Amino acid sequence: MIRPKSPFRRIAAVAAGAVIGIGTMATFAAPASAHHPEPSGTYCLASDGQLTVTWKVGNSENIFAKITAVSSTLSSPLSGDLKVGATLEAKGGKRLSATQTHTLSDPKQKPKIELTVEARWERPDRIVTEHRTVAATKSGKCAAQPTPSPSSPTPTPTTTASPTPTPTPSTVSPSPSTPATETPTPTPTATTPPAEPVGTVESTCDELTFTIENPADGKTVVMTLTPNKGEAKTLTVEPGKTGSVSFDAVDGLTVTPAAEGLDDTEPIAWEQPAECDKGEGGGLPLTGTNTTLIAGGAVVLLAAGAGLFLVARRRRLRFTA
Numbered sequence: 001m002i003r004p005k006s007p008f009r010r011i012a013a014v015a016a017g018a019v020i021g022i023g024t025m026a027t028f029a030a031p032a033s034a035h036h037p038e039p040s041g042t043y044c045l046a047s048d049g050q051l052t053v054t055w056k057v058g059n060s061e062n063i064f065a066k067i068t069a070v071s072s073t074l075s076s077p078l079s080g081d082l083k084v085g086a087t088l089e090a091k092g093g094k095r096l097s098a099t100q101t102h103t104l105s106d107p108k109q110k111p112k113i114e115l116t117v118e119a120r121w122e123r124p125d126r127i128v129t130e131h132r133t134v135a136a137t138k139s140g141k142c143a144a145q146p147t148p149s150p151s152s153p154t155p156t157p158t159t160t161a162s163p164t165p166t167p168t169p170s171t172v173s174p175s176p177s178t179p180a181t182e183t184p185t186p187t188p189t190a191t192t193p194p195a196e197p198v199g200t201v202e203s204t205c206d207e208l209t210f211t212i213e214n215p216a217d218g219k220t221v222v223m224t225l226t227p228n229k230g231e232a233k234t235l236t237v238e239p240g241k242t243g244s245v246s247f248d249a250v251d252g253l254t255v256t257p258a259a260e261g262l263d264d265t266e267p268i269a270w271e272q273p274a275e276c277d278k279g280e281g282g283g284l285p286l287t288g289t290n291t292t293l294i295a296g297g298a299v300v301l302l303a304a305g306a307g308l309f310l311v312a313r314r315r316r317l318r319f320t321a
Contacts, residue, residue, distance in 0.1 A: 034200075035128040035130055036198075037088065037131070037132050038059065039117045041113070041115055041134055041136030042138070045142060051100075053102070054097065055080075055098045055136070056096070057082055057088065057096045057097075061091055062091050063123070065087075065120060066085065067082070067096070070118075071116045072116075073113060074111065077100070079099050082097055082098035116133040117131060117132055125273050127202070127203040128201070133196050195216075196218065197212050197213060199212055199213075203271040205272070205273055205276035210223075210245050212242065212243055212244070213242045214241055216239055222236050224257070225245055227253060227256075228254045252269075255267065255268050
């Protein structure tokens with residue numbers, strides 16, 4: 001008696017081959033995640049006007065990073081292991097920390113307490129540099145430093161009170177008039193400044209890319225990027241949007257950014273990632289993922305799935321007594 005195979009097995013075989021092939025392509029062609037440091041901060045304010053701020057910085061990625069820049073809106077120095085050149089452990093590892101102590105001239109007016117941290121990640125196919133800015137949140141009221149008491153108190157001299165003469169009617173002063181009530185000056189309403197955009201610089205084997213993420217409560221950013229080789233480009237990013245500009249990677253390429261309110265206008269150089277190999281003739285490095293190899297592997301896997309399908313269609317002979 002001849003028993004054909006169940007049609008459901010044929011469908012399962014074809015589906016398995018397709019899933020394997022597509023899954024392999026997705027694994028190799030998936031885009032990289034957004035690299036960024038993860039800073040946070042808390043502060044407390046003592047009654048004597050002393051402000052104490054604690055900063056901590058984590059990592060968004062599963063590889064370590066190097067701290068390339070640290071700046072605070074407070075003038076006091078940072079103390080701790082959070083500094084330029086420090087190694088930021090991979091995601092979930094120990095966070096870098098720092099402390100700031102600042103004395104306010106007027107405890108009623110809190111200054112702007114923000115920290116900006118820039119970090120750099122080096123992967124085989126790309127080098128990413130990105131910064132993040134964070135504002136410290138209030139954690140409570142610090143205890144004021146105790147004032148030392150004197151070792152030996154100075155006795156207070158006793159003054160003999162003189163008798164007060166009784167005024168005669170001619171010397172009695174008239175009652176002072178009640179002063180007019182002053183109108184309090186209205187307190188000006190503080191205006192919240194717009195949120196700052198986030199900039200990313202990424203060097204790949206074939207491009208130097210500048211990306212700006214503008215928050216929804218920010219303002220329009222207009223940045224001019226001038227390379228030392230080639231023409232300048234303008235990047236305009238409206239609030240709530242993200243934009244990027246890329247330059248072809250060549251040896252010695254530097255790009256200078258310029259925008260309103262941008263303090264750092266130093267040229268930024270393209271850096272060649274580790275796995276970029278020079279092609280014959282000293283041209284541009286081979287870039288990106290080998291799509292031909294990926295496509296060939298996917299075809300082989302899909303062919304294997306088709307083979308499973310053909311095997312499933314074969315009929316088997318069974319002899320019964």
